[in-house]
Amino acid sequence: MDRTVFLREMSLLADRFGRDMTPEAMGRYFETLRAVLDTSEFEAAARFVFDHDSFWPSPARFVEVARGNPREEAEREWRRLLDSCARGDSGVLLSPDGAAAMRAAGGWNAVAYCGDDYGLARRRREFVSEFVARRDAVARVALPTPRPALLLDVEADS
Numbered sequence: 001m002d003r004t005v006f007l008r009e010m011s012l013l014a015d016r017f018g019r020d021m022t023p024e025a026m027g028r029y030f031e032t033l034r035a036v037l038d039t040s041e042f043e044a045a046a047r048f049v050f051d052h053d054s055f056w057p058s059p060a061r062f063v064e065v066a067r068g069n070p071r072e073e074a075e076r077e078w079r080r081l082l083d084s085c086a087r088g089d090s091g092v093l094l095s096p097d098g099a100a101a102m103r104a105a106g107g108w109n110a111v112a113y114c115g116d117d118y119g120l121a122r123r124r125r126e127f128v129s130e131f132v133a134r135r136d137a138v139a140r141v142a143l144p145t146p147r148p149a150l151l152l153d154v155e156a157d158s
Helices: 003-017 023-034 039-052 059-067 070-087 096-104 108-112 117-142
Strands: none
Touching (some): 003 023, 003 039, 023 059, 096 117
C-alpha cells in the first residue's frame, strides 16, 4: 500500500471524525491494513467510510468495506443454493467458498432433500460456519506479525 495515499486518507478521516492520531496508532493501522488491502482497495474503502460512516473505523471496517461482510455473503449464497434446490437445478453457481460451504452442509442433495425445518436450519448453520471460517482463514493468513514500536516513517519505503 502506498504510504502517501494512506496518510492522506487517514488524515482526512481524522479530520472528519475529530480524532488526533498518534504516530504509533497510525503505524499500527498502516501495518495491519497494508497486509490485507492494496492501495486502490484502501482508498475506495476510506472514501466510503468518509462518506457513509458515523463512527471512527477499526481496521476491520476497511477490510469489510473493501471485501464485504463474510456472514452477509454467506447468507446470500445460502439463498442462492436454496433457490436452486427449489428449482431442482443442481448446477448452482456458487463462489469457491460457497461451494466448499455447500459440501460442508452435506452437498446439494442433502440440502434439496432435507426433510424438516430443523435439519435445514442445521445445514444452514454448517454452510454459514464453513463459509465464514474460510474467509476468516484468508484474513488471518494475511495479518502481519506484530512488531514492537510500529512507527510510520513517511520517508521509508514499503
